[in-house]
Amino acid sequence: MENILTVKELGKSFKETRILQNISFEVRKGEIMAILGPNGAGKSTTIRNIMGIMYPDEGSIVFHNHVENEIPRNKIGYLPEERGLYKNVKVMDMILYLAELKDYPIKKAKERALAYLAKFGLEGKDRVSVEELSKGMGQKVQFIASIIHEPELLILDEPFSGLDPVSQELFKKEIRELANNGTAILLSSHQMNVVEELCDRLFMIHRGQKVIYGTMENVKNQYANFKCTIKGRNDLALLEKLSNVQRVEQTEDISILYLTQDVIVPVWLRQLPENLHIQELSIDRISLHEIFIDVATDQHILDEGGAVHA
Numbered sequence: 001m002e003n004i005l006t007v008k009e010l011g012k013s014f015k016e017t018r019i020l021q022n023i024s025f026e027v028r029k030g031e032i033m034a035i036l037g038p039n040g041a042g043k044s045t046t047i048r049n050i051m052g053i054m055y056p057d058e059g060s061i062v063f064h065n066h067v068e069n070e071i072p073r074n075k076i077g078y079l080p081e082e083r084g085l086y087k088n089v090k091v092m093d094m095i096l097y098l099a100e101l102k103d104y105p106i107k108k109a110k111e112r113a114l115a116y117l118a119k120f121g122l123e124g125k126d127r128v129s130v131e132e133l134s135k136g137m138g139q140k141v142q143f144i145a146s147i148i149h150e151p152e153l154l155i156l157d158e159p160f161s162g163l164d165p166v167s168q169e170l171f172k173k174e175i176r177e178l179a180n181n182g183t184a185i186l187l188s189s190h191q192m193n194v195v196e197e198l199c200d201r202l203f204m205i206h207r208g209q210k211v212i213y214g215t216m217e218n219v220k221n222q223y224a225n226f227k228c229t230i231k232g233r234n235d236l237a238l239l240e241k242l243s244n245v246q247r248v249e250q251t252e253d254i255s256i257l258y259l260t261q262d263v264i265v266p267v268w269l270r271q272l273p274e275n276l277h278i279q280e281l282s283i284d285r286i287s288l289h290e291i292f293i294d295v296a297t298d299q300h301i302l303d304e305g306g307a308v309h310a
């Protein structure tokens with residue numbers, strides 16, 4: 001798939017402090033790429049460099065074959081982390097103003113704005129002023145403003161924060177649809193379940209450096225071993241002696257058995273001892289949420305090979 005955006009060995013410092021180091025990734029046409037990391041990891045700084053709000057100290061940002069000042073910013077849509085809308089302006093006027101800044105035909109922008117407002121349950125809100133909108137409504141309007149000019153690359157910084165579950169579903173559906181129609185999407189979010197569900201690939205930063213980069217499938221295969229959760233009163237020593245068990249977490253009658261990467265689940269299940277007390281049993285893969293916490297808290301339960309350590 002064609003690369004729309006290439007971030008090459010990006011480095012950035014503020015005064016003496018190095019914030020980003022050797023950050024490299026691509027965003028391809030029609031894919032949803034997640035940029036993840038703990039608070040302060042450097043996600044927004046990376047995005048601000050892409051948007052030309054600041055410039056890299058090292059490395060480069062390439063959009064198709066354009067670099068830095070030559071990047072046609074009107075081909076990019078951006079929903080910033082800070083939700084800033086002009087307060088005393090009518091919703092439609094604000095959207096059209098932003099479309100005009102991107103050199104997009106006004107008539108077409110107006111049609112698109114009305115269609116999107118209807119799609120997001122905001123019929124008739126085109127004539128109200130921005131300050132009359134609730135937080136979630138404002139976010140929907142800002143999302144519409146970020147895509148009104150049909151950008152080739154869409155950058156969404158925490159698009160789901162503050163949205164109710166129904167609105168989150170609407171946003172997810174729309175983001176998927178945009179990607180299916182060819183938009184390259186770079187999305188930052190702290191909601192790992194949403195990322196897991198929505199994104200094709202992910203890039204995780206920790207302390208300004210890459211820690212994980214790959215397709216959701218690869219990351220899961222590489223990092224997310226299976227775990228078995230058993231409800232029932234069982235002796236910890238007995239569980240720890242079972243084959244392919246690397247670590248057991250036990251609280252009262254719940255035991256979580258972290259299994260080795262080479263485990264063959266059906267074979268493993270068949271060899272469980274008859275005297276095991278099982279009220280409930282489930283086998284799951286370690287979630288992206290757990291991988292994130294492992295990386296962010298430097299627990300190193302997981303290593304590059306996907307092994308789980310005690």
Ligand SMILES: Nc1ncnc2c1ncn2[C@@H]1O[C@H](COP(=O)(O)OP(=O)(O)OP(=O)(O)O)[C@@H](O)[C@H]1O
Pocket residue numbers: 014019037038039040041042043044045046081
């Ligand atoms: N203008 C600035 N001047 C100095 N330091 C800055 C500036 N902007 C960001 N930083 C620092 O850079 C680091 C990365 O910040 P950034 O906002 O990129 O993180 P983030 O990953 O987006 O975090 P969050 O999830 O909290 O939004 C932080 O340590 C922050 O304090």
